[in-house]
Amino acid sequence: MADDKFRNKQYERHEIVVLNRQAIEVSGVMNVESFDSHEFVLQTNYGLLAIHGENLHIKTLSLETGVVAIEGMVYDFGYFDDGMSPAAKAKGFLGKLFK
Incomplete structure (x- = not known):
């Protein structure tokens, strides 16, 4: 199961709240990678999280509490493995699509 690697570890709560695709708030953030x-790209308790959109900017950043709030038009967001960049993951998907 995908949850097995997290089941034995103790992590703080991790939540993502999206409001009308105009704002997103993420808790459980350990670092802002880029x-x-x-x-x-945010390092969360459960892996790297990529948020894509337009005119994105930080509204609130508190690494002490682990909360990041971002404003702008949110198109999508998703997790990717620590060893794999979002570009590599997309390339793998496109490679499968055009085989």
């Missing part, structure tokens, strides 16, 4: 107006 960001620009189109993509944020």
